[in-house]
Amino acid sequence: MNVLRLTLRQLQIFVAVARCGSTTAASAELALSQSATSSAINELERLLSMPLFERSGKRLLLNDNGRSLQPQALAMLDCAAQIEQMARDGLAQTESLRIGASTTLGNYVVPQLLGQLLGQLHNTSATWHSKVLIGNTKSICNAVAAFELDIGLIEGPSHHARLTATPWLRDELLVVSAQPNPRCLSLNALRDAVWLLREPGSGTREATDQMLLPHLQSYRRSIELGSSQALKQAAAQGLGLTCLSQWVVGDFIASQRLHRVITTLPKMSRQCYFVVHQDKQPTPALLRLMTLAVAFAHAQGGPKTALPTSTNHA
Known part of the structure; x- marks a missing residue:
């Protein structure tokens, strides 16, 4: 040797x-x-x-x-x-997991997934540690690519060649405003509106640009804010229109602080993914989370997704 x-x-x-x-x-x-x-x-x-x-x-x-x-x-x-x-901890007794999630998934979906995961870990592991990092899609992918995270849950496609991306949930995006308007807004009205936008690099911004800009050509007047919560609050204050996930604005629509805007635009939705490094050696905790994620998406009405082939042998 x-x-x-x-x-x-x-x-x-x-x-x-x-x-x-x-x-x-x-x-x-x-x-x-x-x-x-x-x-x-x-x-x-x-x-x-x-x-x-x-x-x-x-x-x-x-x-x-x-x-x-x-x-x-x-x-x-x-x-x-x-x-x-x-x-340090003993293989049979300790499981650890470093999870990254882009902002919308991290705030609205990951807590449900973690609840299921921790329920299983309580019954199978004497000790366990989980860490969740929330950031925009680009920063999460960078961290997974650098092995700083075990898995990333993201709201758009991955642009890293060394990451394996598995389609996960679908998320509907809604245009909302503070004022109810029963009339359908024309493209000219949408072009003249003030748009409240996430920063470049976020999955929400990438999806918004892909779905709106082919019709609007540009945002003539816009305000960039660093979180979907900030966009939701700004829209509720009447600062402009915004296009956000159904998970983000659902509570404000229910309480009538925000209202759906009727437009001539096609229905807007985006594909969410979970990403792992193609060279990552999957741990039992990582495999457990991915299996739960697939089952969670299926329970939400999505198709039954297979785990990445690089993890099936573990």
């Missing part, structure tokens, strides 16, 4: 330098001296017989070799972290 020359510490330092862009910043993050960090990178490049970075002043930028190594290094470090977790 060949003796391995690479160490996890070298890969950890490589990943940190790639993320930070310099040995100085990476050494501060890792609590190492700058010289030790530089030496580790130089030794790694020597062992691999190839450069991993382009040097530009004090900046270190990944070259083609480094970009090829980065996902493999991240996958190895993720596996090592799982082994350490097993050693």
Whole structure:
């Protein structure tokens, strides 16, 4: 058997330098001296017989070799972290799960899913830990791609080549306003309206742009806000029209603080997905969550979705 020359510490330092862009910043993050960090990178490049970075002043930028190594290094470090977790807590007794969710799913759907998951964990695991990170779709996908999260529940398609995306729930999007209007609004009226929008990078904004802009061409007057809750409240104050998930505005429509706007636009809905890294080694907790997610979507009237093939063997 060949003796391995690479160490996890070298890969950890490589990943940190790639993320930070310099040995100085990476050494501060890792609590190492700058010289030790530089030496580790130089030794790694020597062992691999190839450069991993382009040097530009004090900046270190990944070259083609480094970009090829980065996902493999991240996958190895993720596996090592799982082994350490097993050693600390005992495989048979502890399950941990890091979940990411884009904003709408995180606020309105994930709590229901977590309730089912934790109900099972209470009966099967002596100890368990779950962490939920809520952000926009882009940030969640980035975190899953970097192995910082085990799974992401997102409100739009993934644009990461290394993520496996499985269709999940469908979400209807509604145009709403503070004032009831029984008449159908024309395209000209919609073009002249003030639109309340999420920031670029959010799944809601991507879906809104895809569904509205082919008809409106542009938003002539708009306000960007960083959360769907803020959009809902702003619309209820009469600041403009907004297009949001049925899950977000359902309570305000029921209480008549918001009203559906009748338009000539086609019915708007979006596909939600759950994403995992294609190199992720699925844990029992991750498989359990994905199985629950598929059953949850089916109970909501969706089709029975198969789990990603990369997880079926585990």
